[in-house]
Amino acid sequence: MLALLLNAGAGSAFVSPAFSMVRRSSAHRAAPAAMMAPERITVDANGDIADKGFGITKSTIELPSSTPPLKPPLTLDIDRKAEALVFQPAEGTPKGGVVFLHGFSQKPKNYETTLRSLAAAGFKVVAPTTWLFGVVWPWVSVDKAPRSPPGKLQTAIIIDGLRAMESLRQELPGAPVSLVGHSMGGACALVIPSLTTADITSVFAMSPAASASQVTTLNPYLSSSVSDYPKLFMAYASTPHLVLVSAEKDLIVPAKSVRDVYEKAAESKVPSALVELQTGSHIGFEDKVKVYLPKFLAVFFPAAWASVGILFNVIDFLVYRANALQGLLGNFDTQLSTSKVLVNRLNAAYSGGDLLADLIVFEEPVKDWGAESQLDTNDKGLKETLRDPLQGR
16 A cells, blocks of 8 residues: 555645646737746756856746647637746756656656756756646636546646647747656647647656546546557657656656557557666656645644644654665666656757766666666667666766
8 A cells, every 4th residue: 555655646735835826818928938937056967056067047938828739620728727847057058848747646846857857958847836736626627628527637737738838939939949848748649649730859757647548538548458450559649759767666657568568559650769767656757746735725734634644754764764664665766767868869969968977876776777678679770779777878
């Protein structure tokens, strides 16, 4: 039960606002609005705060109410307020853009070192905050979404991903744009290329929850029915380089379900690769295990709210700091560092970012990479790009 709880990403800090009830018409200005002034920080290639390294900025923006060109006859009427966490190089023009989509019940701050690592490589990273409790309420409008909470959240993540793409298109016209996602966000990243005619250079999906996806207006193909997957990849308007990553001890998105996606993608026109990590679990792609509950619960149930927060702060420490459950959940350091190496190489190869992969540090030395990971691909370019992460060290 503990393993299932931790794989699901149940979390430690419950400090987020309950929900945003501000609605707006689709006539609202399209340009993204800054909500938090840029904060300059210095990080290393891993994305950790450092005294020396790469200067980047952190800010928050309001996403535009518009999207990139959609595949006819699809239209969207966006009247929901949404924000995104943004990281980018402190100096110069970013080499390209990355849209990052978080998992169910999570927020971008759970993945900050990965976001900062991508910014250090020269990218502007826009990570929408599509919070579970911010969209499932009956009075929050999500265009073309079903009534079911999972389907509504999934639709909102897809739409916010498109809005983030438009933000990057406005800020960096003509620059390459890629997608990165985890869990539900990873599944939504797989869907987006089927909805827009805008060019997408690559998609990097970590444990994408494809088999748990809901069939909706925006996602007619990705679900528990593997037979429909080929239709999704046939619907892609562009040809992004697709990389799927699974974790052996993932109890939420089993490695077999990720392989199912890969096998159907590999049969299509989409250049694809599968990296099967022989360690790690669902939450090993994150920096910390957190889930965010409405703040109003602290008002009505203060003792329970505080107790749960303390409990999961202890769990967070044991899992991520003390490695106390490594035997049960796998080696999180190897899992997270490997995903950073792979996503850096992918974006350096196809979006023109700086190649920092060989500077990313593994805290625990990995001597035999073949025992840690297996790469499956028929694409020569991806095979070279995703080579042994220990090579060159």
